[in-house]
Amino acid sequence: MPRRSIAAGLMAAALLLGSLVAPAFAAEAFIVVQSTTSTQNSGLFDNLLPRFTKKTGIQVRVVAVGTGQALKNARNGDGDVLLVHAKPAELKFVEAGYGVKRFDLMYNDFVIVGPPKDPAKVGGMKDPIAALKKIAAAKAAFASRGDDSGTHKKERALWKQASVDPTKASGKWYRETGSGMGATLNAAVGMGAYTMTDRATWIAFKNKADFKILVEGDTKLFNQYGVILVNPNRHKHVKVKEGQAFVDWLLSPEGQAAIAAYKVKGQQLFFPNAKK
Numbered sequence: 001m002p003r004r005s006i007a008a009g010l011m012a013a014a015l016l017l018g019s020l021v022a023p024a025f026a027a028e029a030f031i032v033v034q035s036t037t038s039t040q041n042s043g044l045f046d047n048l049l050p051r052f053t054k055k056t057g058i059q060v061r062v063v064a065v066g067t068g069q070a071l072k073n074a075r076n077g078d079g080d081v082l083l084v085h086a087k088p089a090e091l092k093f094v095e096a097g098y099g100v101k102r103f104d105l106m107y108n109d110f111v112i113v114g115p116p117k118d119p120a121k122v123g124g125m126k127d128p129i130a131a132l133k134k135i136a137a138a139k140a141a142f143a144s145r146g147d148d149s150g151t152h153k154k155e156r157a158l159w160k161q162a163s164v165d166p167t168k169a170s171g172k173w174y175r176e177t178g179s180g181m182g183a184t185l186n187a188a189v190g191m192g193a194y195t196m197t198d199r200a201t202w203i204a205f206k207n208k209a210d211f212k213i214l215v216e217g218d219t220k221l222f223n224q225y226g227v228i229l230v231n232p233n234r235h236k237h238v239k240v241k242e243g244q245a246f247v248d249w250l251l252s253p254e255g256q257a258a259i260a261a262y263k264v265k266g267q268q269l270f271f272p273n274a275k276k
Helices: 003-021 037-041 044-056 067-075 087-095 128-138 150-161 181-191 199-204 240-251 253-261
Strands: 030-035 059-064 081-084 099-114 142-144 174-176 194-198 212-215 222-230
Touching: 030 037, 030 067, 030 240, 037 044, 037 059, 037 181, 037 199, 044 059, 044 240, 044 253, 067 081, 067 087, 067 150, 081 087, 081 240, 087 099, 087 222, 099 128, 099 181, 099 199, 099 240, 099 253, 128 150, 128 212, 142 181, 150 194, 181 194, 181 199, 194 199, 222 240, 240 253
Parallel strands: 030 059, 030 081, 142 174, 142 194
Antiparallel strands: 081 222, 099 194, 099 212, 099 222
16 A cells, blocks of 8 residues: 555544544633632632533633622523522522522631731630620621622621621621632731631631631521523523533532542531532
8 A cells, every 4th residue: 555545544444543533522621610709719619620621621711709709600601500609599590580500519608807916705616696696786897798799698697696786886897808718818918807607718817917817607507509500591692511511520520529639738628519
């Protein structure tokens, strides 16, 4: 057989083999994920997304904002997938027709951190409601995100259960930053104030100074994350195939194992709990 024919045959075989092992999506395929800041600040996405892209060829562009803003953005069609942590708001999002279906994805918990002097004497407490009542009674500085994020929604719910309206002290002992979790933690440390944070962001946070976790371990501090494909019936440009591939991967044994394996300083930050 002539060398030219052999070379052509080898090239054709190589192209065929490449088509068999290449990802099912074009290399330039991408999706936009509207997500809470904790998944970004904790480093989780930096760990997960390269694995997903290697498997599928789909790039993931993350918009990391507070959960409230992420829900608004997704409602406006500025994303293909929503990954946040405010279950009641997520269910309303789906019920209103903006999302296809909501799935539990993973969980961790919230904690209240504060300065070593602990002026409200809440160190070692489990019940966040009792702790917030003591903080309010002592008029001890408390830094709130004040941004309608999932953390802020949880904080407001706990204040309500404590029968305290901290906004009446806005600008006094209750300080609303209007910022993300990292910036609010920085502000709290700078002011010597208490604040509530998700544990994952706290573990990854590098500017702790001498602040410590003071309140933790109560079921009221449970923090569930969910994932939702944005409804293409509302927004025709939603990349259904690629977005669903991301949702499916996160919920799969491979994605759940990748979430469980992610640790910082030996500590697991998120605990997968997708329903089988």
